Amino acid sequence: MDFIVQPPRTARVGHTIPGTVIVRLCTTNTDPDYAATDSPNLMAVAALVPGPNSTVSSDPHVLNTLLAGQRIDSIHPFADDEADGSIASMDMAGSQGVGYMSFPNLVVHQAGTFRIRITLLRTADGTAVQVVDSNPIVVGQNGGTSTGLPYNGKYAVTSY
Numbered sequence: 001m002d003f004i005v006q007p008p009r010t011a012r013v014g015h016t017i018p019g020t021v022i023v024r025l026c027t028t029n030t031d032p033d034y035a036a037t038d039s040p041n042l043m044a045v046a047a048l049v050p051g052p053n054s055t056v057s058s059d060p061h062v063l064n065t066l067l068a069g070q071r072i073d074s075i076h077p078f079a080d081d082e083a084d085g086s087i088a089s090m091d092m093a094g095s096q097g098v099g100y101m102s103f104p105n106l107v108v109h110q111a112g113t114f115r116i117r118i119t120l121l122r123t124a125d126g127t128a129v130q131v132v133d134s135n136p137i138v139v140g141q142n143g144g145t146s147t148g149l150p151y152n153g154k155y156a157v158t159s160y
Helices: 032-041 060-066
Strands: 002-005 010-012 021-026 042-050 072-074 097-103 112-122 128-133 137-140
Touching: 021 042, 021 112, 032 042, 042 060, 072 097, 097 112
Parallel strands: 010 137
Antiparallel strands: 002 021, 021 097, 042 072, 042 112, 112 128, 112 137
């Protein structure tokens, strides 16, 4: 697995992280059709883990309460989106590509430095098959902006 679309470097506490995090599932199996056939037996789960030099809790129970949004997805075959020209069809499949998972509307509810961890699970028994971590994301009151101005989700807001 690898990230096709990483989260932004900064985000604002309690606000939707801009963009959709997208992860690609690839296989090293010489028979990619087998991997595609097995993909309905898999699901991916997004979670927070502390980022580098972070002072946030490393307790998974605490971290699970800090991330909201679409945190679970199944594997979508690349062919499903070729007709509509979405990002999933933009030559990401390659010879080893199996499909992709997307995580829109993620929200972090505490300031700190985090990574988004995507864990691929086998649905039958919950076994973790693979794990991949995003680049660090700094979540702050101002979304990492240095202006210190209030932010309405799109623009810095000032009053006169």
